[in-house]
Structure formats: structure tokens, C-alpha cells
Amino acid sequence: MRQALIAAFAALLAAGTAAVHAGTLVDLAVVNRATGERIPVHAHRGRLYVAGAPGTKYSLLLNNKSGERVLTVVSVDGVNVITGDTAAPAQSGYVLGPWGSVGIEGWRKSMSEVAAFVFTPLPDSYAARTGRPGNVGVIGVAVFREYQPRPPEFYPLEQPAPFSGPGARSEAREGAARGAAPASPPADALSRIAPKPEEKLGTGHGEREASEARWTNFRRDSAYPAEMISVYYDSRANLIARGVIPSAPRAEPNPFPGFRFTPDPRG
Structure with missing residues (x-):
């Protein structure tokens, strides 16, 4: 049984805004701390994106949609x-x-402090400054259900199989092994954002702030997450350049911009 953290939740956020991911177990939203609003989400080619700006502090809001601990x-x-x-x-x-x-x-810096999440140019990100710039630009959440003891199950006495030769046993074992093979992780968990020539946005190690947490015990129902959430982020300009956010329509040029009817005289 592993220990996990329970964090005190004190932020009151605006209602009625869309969550980043309407998952089966947990919703995730990225919140602009300066405004208290959830950052709008853009879907593009099967991924979810949010736009940030350097110097902006943000937080992650997780909502449990189930009646059990996760x-x-x-x-x-x-x-x-x-x-x-x-x-x-x-x-x-x-x-x-x-x-x-x-x-x-x-x-998390201690049981009473965190260093704030703040959008920053990639070289100033915490990951880059600790020698790990390869995955800058993504937020991930792996959700686990809690183990619940199952009541004992009773089975009738086994009847002799019509054929119990070695071939049948071997085939049965192979079938069981195929059925018990662990599922591959979701494609999104293995994918990476393709590198871009312009500088990407990352998350910096901001100033320390008070944030209380305590340890609790939690036994996972499975070694594999029940749900995986991935949200990618970058600057608005970069997301527009990549086609994630539609650019503003450009007005058509006018060959006679000064054309109009005669105005009334002044006075």
C-alpha cells in the first residue's frame, strides 16, 4: 500500500465554464490565476490544447466525478x-x-509549500533547467481507482473435459496468456509534440506559496491507470501558426478606400 497526498483546496472558481476533459472519472481544467477563469480549450487532430502567455501563473483543477476515492x-x-x-x-x-x-x-516543495506554476519560455522552464527539455508543453494526469475487497466466489466442481491431451492444455494456456496480456498504453501517452523552429512555452519554477497537504494511504485497484488525460499547451502565436487556433480573417483590400458620398458641411 503506497502513500499519497491530499491537498487542501481553497480556490473558488467561476462556474459554467467547460472542463478540459470530460472524462469518465476526473475532469481537468487549466486555470488562469490572475483572472480565476479556466483557459479555453482547443481540440485539434485528436488532442486538446490551451494557450498560455509568459509570466502568467496557472493552476490545475481536478474534479472527481465518481463516488469513490481516486x-x-x-x-x-x-x-x-x-x-x-x-x-x-x-x-x-x-x-x-x-x-x-x-x-x-x-x-510541491514540502507539506506546506509549493513553487508556483508559471508559463515561461522553454529555456527557463523547470524541466529544461533540470536537464529534461524533451517533454515540455504537456500536462498529464493518470487516474487510478481504489482497491475494493471482493466477496469470495464459489464455483461448482469441475467436470472432466471432453479431451484433455497435451495439445488442448497447451492451447488453453496460450489463450489464457493472450487474454491476460496487459493492454498497450494509449497512443496519446506515447506521442510527442513535433519540434518547431520557434521557441515553445514551458512551465517555470515560480515563487514559493503556502499550500497545505497531508499523507494518506491508497491502494490501487490496478497497476494500469483507469484513465489517462493529456493536455498540450503553447503560446497563442505558436498555436495559431500550427493551425490549432484559427487565425483572424484578413479583410480584403479595397481599391478605392476613400469612396463615399458627399458629406454634409460642418457647423
């Missing part, structure tokens, strides 16, 4: 937001109570 392992730029390790689903995360919410405002 564990959320959260990464920013490929880095675990609690431990600072290169992110993997088996690591520590935040526990959400039934129908509960948590606001994650930065990199």
Missing part, C-alpha cells in the same frame, strides 16, 4: 509535480475524495 498522478512537462522525478504512472499523486476537487498550484 488517485491522480500529475505531471507537467514530463515531471512529477510532487516528487520532481521524471514522471511515471506508478509514482506518488494526489487523492481526491468522492465527488471531491483539488487545486494544484505548483511544484
Whole structure:
């Protein structure tokens, strides 16, 4: 049984805005802390994107949509937001109570402090400054259900099989092995943003802020996440250049811009 964190959630956010991901278990929203509003989400080629601006602080809002506790392992730029390790689903995360919410405002520094998430040019990002710039520009959440003891199951006595030769046993074992093989992780979990010639946006290690948390025990129902959420981000200009955000329509040039009827005299 591993330990996980429960963070105190104190932010009150505007209602009625769309969540980043309407998942089965958890919703994720990226919140502009200066305005308290959720950053609009743009869907493009099967991925979700949000636009940030250098110097803007942001937080992650997670909402548990189920009536059971869940564990959320959260990464920013490929880095675990609690431990600072290169992110993997088996690591520590935040526990959400039934129908509960948590606001994650930065990199966990202690049980009482975080270093604020702030959009910054890629070279100034926490991941780049710790030698890991390869996954800058993505926020990830791996969601785990909690283990629930199952009642004992009773089976009738086995009847002799019509044929129990070695070939049948071998085939049965092979079939069972195929059925028990672990599923491949979602394609989104393995994909990466293609490099761009212009500078990307990353997440910096901002000033320290008060943020209370405590340890709790959580036993995962499975070694594999029940849900994986990925949200990519970059500057608005870069997202427009990549076609993620439509650019503003350009007005057609007018060959006679001064054409008009005679105006009334002044006075």
C-alpha cells in the first residue's frame, strides 16, 4: 500500500465554464490565476490544447466525478509535480475524495509549500533547467481507482473435459496468456509534440506559496491507470501558426478606400 497526498483546496472558481476533459472519472481544467477563469480549450487532430502567455501563473483543477476515492498522478512537462522525478504512472499523486476537487498550484516543495506554476519560455522552464527539455508543453494526469475487497466466489466442481491431451492444455494456456496480456498504453501517452523552429512555452519554477497537504494511504485497484488525460499547451502565436487556433480573417483590400458620398458641411 503506497502513500499519497491530499491537498487542501481553497480556490473558488467561476462556474459554467467547460472542463478540459470530460472524462469518465476526473475532469481537468487549466486555470488562469490572475483572472480565476479556466483557459479555453482547443481540440485539434485528436488532442486538446490551451494557450498560455509568459509570466502568467496557472493552476490545475481536478474534479472527481465518481463516488469513490481516486488517485491522480500529475505531471507537467514530463515531471512529477510532487516528487520532481521524471514522471511515471506508478509514482506518488494526489487523492481526491468522492465527488471531491483539488487545486494544484505548483511544484510541491514540502507539506506546506509549493513553487508556483508559471508559463515561461522553454529555456527557463523547470524541466529544461533540470536537464529534461524533451517533454515540455504537456500536462498529464493518470487516474487510478481504489482497491475494493471482493466477496469470495464459489464455483461448482469441475467436470472432466471432453479431451484433455497435451495439445488442448497447451492451447488453453496460450489463450489464457493472450487474454491476460496487459493492454498497450494509449497512443496519446506515447506521442510527442513535433519540434518547431520557434521557441515553445514551458512551465517555470515560480515563487514559493503556502499550500497545505497531508499523507494518506491508497491502494490501487490496478497497476494500469483507469484513465489517462493529456493536455498540450503553447503560446497563442505558436498555436495559431500550427493551425490549432484559427487565425483572424484578413479583410480584403479595397481599391478605392476613400469612396463615399458627399458629406454634409460642418457647423
